[in-house]
Amino acid sequence: MTDTGTATVTEENGLKHGVLTLFDSAVMGVAGVAPAYSIAASTATLFGAVALGGPAALLYCGIAMFGIVWAFNYLGRVETNSGASYSWVRNALHPFLGYIAGWALVVSALIFMVAGSFPAGSITLGLFSTSLANNTLAVTILGSAFFLVMIVAVAAGVTITTKLQVIMSSIELALLVLFAVLMLIHGHDAHSFSWSWFSPNIFHGSSGFFAGALVAAFYYWGWDVTANLNEETKSAKVTPGIGGIIGVLVVFTLFEVFTVGSNLVLTAKDISNNSGDVLGVIGQLVWPGLGGKLIVIAVILSTVATLETTIIQVTRTMFSMGRDGTLPKALGKVHPKWKTPYVATIVVAVISVGLFIGSNYIGTIGNILTDAINAIGLQIAIYYSLAGLSVVVLYRKQLTKSIGNFIFMGLWPLAGAVFMAVMFVKTIPGLNATTLYVGLGAMALGLIPMAIYWTKGRDYFKMPTKEERLAPEEELANI
Secondary structure (H helix, E strand, O other), X not given: OOOOOOOOOOOOXXXXXXXXXXXXXXXXXXXXXXXXXXXXXXXXHHHHHHHHHHHHHHHHHHXXXXXXXXXXXXXXXXXXXXXXXXXXXXXXXXXXXXXHXXXXXXXXXXXXXXXXXXXXXXXXXXXXXXXXXXXXXXXXXXXXXXXXXXXXXXXXXXXXXXXXXXXXXXXXXXXXXXXXXXXXXHOOOOOOOOHHHHOHHHOOHHHHHHHHHHHXXXXXXXXXXXXXXXXXXXXXXXXXXXXXXXXXXXXXXHHHHHHHHHHHXXXXXHHHOOOOOHHHHHHHHHOOOHHHHHHHHHHHHHXXXXXXXXXXXXXXXXXXXXXXXOOOHHHHXXXXXXXXXXXXXXXXXXXXXXXXXXXXXXXXXXXXXXXXXXXXXXXXXXXXXXXXXXXXXXXXXXXXXXXXXXHHHHHHHHHHHHHHHHHHHHHHHHOOXXXXXXXXXXXHXXXXXXXXXXXXXXXXXXXXXXXXXXXXXXXXXXX
């Protein structure tokens, strides 16, 4: 690997190499997005933002998101690094922006531990008691238990995690397809189908459009775990990117079908009264009784899966930052037997449990989820937009060599980057104080460790020379 200011990956300081296949990568891409969880936890927030315009919000944000997917695909072909955008943005643009990209992923993932664990607790308790399902304390306790089990599973090794993901995601997707068919067959109790649900005219101005896009970005977030696993994947410069593309194609289809189905069968009251368990309500509407509870299994499996993949993302990013010395070097240590970043995993566990406890003071489960989803949306907009811009800068000499290069390395990623940046700016005025404190305040905290380690003269913060910069032409010729 070219020395670009990041630590050299070796067998001693690296992770277990070449253990994941393309199939594994695609499964991890789907599991990272967690379609069942995203639908269950985010439908109420999306409906609150755009009402029946959910299909349109997911469509247009999905088109922009594919630009970022292509960006990750090509950025990964130049450099293999578990920090992904943290390293790529640094080498293409500037160390400051690279660090911001890495920090954005770290804080968004930590906040997600709360947003992910709450539905797991709520839905599981809902099988036994509706009142317990809406009890913040009870949900916090059970959600924390789910999270800690996932910490142990991730710490045990990526091969074990992947095997679990294949089983869980297969069951989840089978159940989602089953209930998608049942929804469409069930008909339109709440609303009749309308093509206007896909029209940009359904939004109330640009502010309404971008409010929906912010939530839609959260729906799609997580597929890029394939990039954070690149050091552990076979054909590391090609496979993770393709796995991400396959993952987003699968979840894009599922999101559109279920959002249309939700419009057909759910009223506004159904959604607002069940903000953390929308799929549970859909299950009972289209298959009353015990059969309808099967979809709850899909949500639980999906939540477990996305907690695992998010833990992987944040620990691999922290591992890369620790290895570079831009965070405490202890984070860059791997377990001698399991080859996992065990120190980073322990740190994530401690911080997340603290966030679980603190979230009890925010309010109801619905408020916690809405604030967390919007805060995460701001943070992922930052590092996705930087990645989209990075690939254009890095591959600028390749853009004129073919129409395909111009579209997939340039135009589409740039459009995705601009979309994310504009969404970030447009949505800030409409967000509440809690969301802004969590979303932007957490980002501002990143300036503290950056300043500390920059003043210590870490190589990461030195601009790469012309000789050290990544060379897409040479790398692509070797693929």
